[in-house]
């Protein structure tokens with residue numbers, strides 16, 4: 001990796017995103033119910049280096065999609081800052097695009113594929129004429145493994161995997177440097193998932209793309225990532241290089257997640273059962289938010305929230321992590 005590639009693309013500094021989930025005016029004033037705040041994301045800090053894949057894993061409701069929306073600017077942070085290094089485009093900004101989980105819901109069913117992919121090109125004025133735009137659409141379809149002829153067809157004429165390829169072509173049409181992939185394979189058949197992951201990896205190499213990859217599929221995360229952050233109830237509890245996370249997990253929650261992955265080598269091993277569901281982000285447990293589920297819990301875990309600290313090259317939020 002050259003020095004230019006090692007320059008961080010995205011710096012996330014103590015970012016929080018809270019939602020006001022207070023009861024209605026009537027309930028507050030007449031029934032005297034209090035206002036309530038939901039802390040979807042609370043104090044996230046990390047760097048994503050140019051040309052790499054940074055993955056976020058965690059259970060449903062831990063704040064992954066909220067983070068994705070913060071990165072692409074759909075949500076504004078309640079606290080903290082997200083800053084991109086200057087991009088290579090004419091305007092100096094890093095262009096960011098998002099690939100969604102459900103490729104059917106995210107493609108307009110009334111538009112032909114060619115029109116869907118041409119839309120960002122036209123909006124951003126990236127080609128001068130209609131003929132140039134059409135040529136670019138055909139090129140993008142071929143880049144994602146489809147045929148230029150497919151531009152005349154409608155989304156419903158394609159399989160799930162092909163529709164996700166169309167979504168990727170549409171994202172690439174905006175000539176992004178940074179892609180947020182929010183569960184890009186979880187709506188697809190297992191056999192197709194690997195093809196889409198390999199396509200994303202090939203595109204990253206060819207186009208020097210940087211990815212924020214969000215998934216609860218740990219096998220997919222291991223396949224594509226350079227670094228992984230494990231989120232629990234709006235916070236990163238562990239962050240490390242991919243091999244460290246999978247070979248030497250430090251946080252009990254990371255170990256729990258890894259233990260839930262079926263292992264064909266050890267089919268009959270004892271699994272750690274999940275005895276408690278994810279607590280509510282409106283009313284998180286005091287101290288370490290993982291303490292009601294943690295097998296290592298002691299008094300300090302119920303009393304004080306652990307700060308992130310280094311254990312080797314891993315950053316971990318656990319009172320019991322040993323440096």
Ligand SMILES: Nc1ncnc2c1ncn2[C@@H]1O[C@H](COP(=O)(O)OP(=O)(O)OP(=O)(O)O)[C@@H](O)[C@H]1O
Nearest residue numbers: 019021038040059060061062063064065066067281
């Ligand atoms: N616009 C919103 N208003 C209120 N609460 C929200 C909003 N968006 C998300 N939340 C809440 O924030 C928390 C985190 O949600 P988020 O969708 O980011 O989690 P997630 O990890 O992506 O889950 P999933 O994998 O199910 O999408 C959840 O409790 C969710 O109900």
